[in-house]
Amino acid sequence: MSGFLRGTGVALATPFNKDGSIDFEGVTSLVNYCIEGNIEYLVVLGTTAESVALSKEEKKALVQHIVEVNKKRLPIVIGIGGNNTAAILEELTEITVSDFDAVLSVVPMYNKPTQDGIYQHYKVINDNSPLPILLYNVPSRTGSNMTAETTLRLSQLDKIIGIKEAVGDFTQVLKIIKDRPDDFLVISGDDTLALPTVTAGGDGVISVIGQGFPKEFSEMIRQGLSGRTQQAYDMLYKLIPVIDYAFEEGNPAGIKNILKTKGVCDDYVRLPLLPATQNLAKKIKAFLENY
Numbered sequence: 001m002s003g004f005l006r007g008t009g010v011a012l013a014t015p016f017n018k019d020g021s022i023d024f025e026g027v028t029s030l031v032n033y034c035i036e037g038n039i040e041y042l043v044v045l046g047t048t049a050e051s052v053a054l055s056k057e058e059k060k061a062l063v064q065h066i067v068e069v070n071k072k073r074l075p076i077v078i079g080i081g082g083n084n085t086a087a088i089l090e091e092l093t094e095i096t097v098s099d100f101d102a103v104l105s106v107v108p109m110y111n112k113p114t115q116d117g118i119y120q121h122y123k124v125i126n127d128n129s130p131l132p133i134l135l136y137n138v139p140s141r142t143g144s145n146m147t148a149e150t151t152l153r154l155s156q157l158d159k160i161i162g163i164k165e166a167v168g169d170f171t172q173v174l175k176i177i178k179d180r181p182d183d184f185l186v187i188s189g190d191d192t193l194a195l196p197t198v199t200a201g202g203d204g205v206i207s208v209i210g211q212g213f214p215k216e217f218s219e220m221i222r223q224g225l226s227g228r229t230q231q232a233y234d235m236l237y238k239l240i241p242v243i244d245y246a247f248e249e250g251n252p253a254g255i256k257n258i259l260k261t262k263g264v265c266d267d268y269v270r271l272p273l274l275p276a277t278q279n280l281a282k283k284i285k286a287f288l289e290n291y
Helices: 024-036 056-070 085-094 115-128 148-154 170-179 194-199 214-225 229-248 253-261 278-290
Strands: 007-011 041-044 076-079 102-106 133-137 160-165 185-188 204-207
Touching (some): 024 041, 056 076, 085 115, 102 115, 133 148, 148 160, 160 170, 170 185, 170 194, 185 194, 204 214, 214 229, 229 278, 253 278
Parallel strands (some): 007 041, 076 102, 160 185
16 A cells, blocks of 8 residues: 555755745745656655745645646645644545545644554544545654654554654664554654665665655665665765755755756745855855766
8 A cells, every 4th residue: 555655756846936935836836856867756744845834824825836837747745733633633534535545643742742642643633634644754854753662653544654753863763664554554754774774674764865866765775675785875974964964054055056956946945044145155166067
């Protein structure tokens, strides 16, 4: 059931115009660039999309546009998460199920629930979601780590098909891979650790840098999944500098500058984020000229 999410998904950025409005031409360009780069699926309204800085109306317009541009060419995962469980349930009732293939839902942030609170939060979502669910653990943003034990407990629920794991602790990733059910996906949320996750038995990545280098990054993951580890790591080592640049001044400032330098879309962001500094932009340009 969940095999369509093996490989490389990209957490799409949201291109903006200089006045802060959504740049729909840029969105079209980015979606087509990723699809033409042979990635496996798209992720909309994730962290990289600056989704917390988008209004409800903007989210609807953005998602509708991406669905129209995609034309069913690739599966789409939609981000629906937060720290208000009731609000998430309301959002789930508003989505057009036929447009999406799964929901990506982040561990509740700021209110720092216990492990059982995290479990009960996801159980309610599981019981009410019209689509399969990917858990998303990213303690650096949420302030709470969902442990391997809680993840494995949640893996027993019928609609929870996997996890995007961005814990930064590879031992925790290995614990999940070791004891997960056969059909439970372990997807890296860390671009640098994506290939190690795959070669340890994981299923792929939801990537930021993958939209800047869709052909190269998705091929690297496919090589890893096929057991051609040396070829895959050779590709990773070439990309490591630019992966660092993508996150040096925060996400999505870095990836947006990469996309601008490649001519895909502009690099405007919304406050409180700032665009990449001139120093970072120079490093990115130099990398791309020599890559």
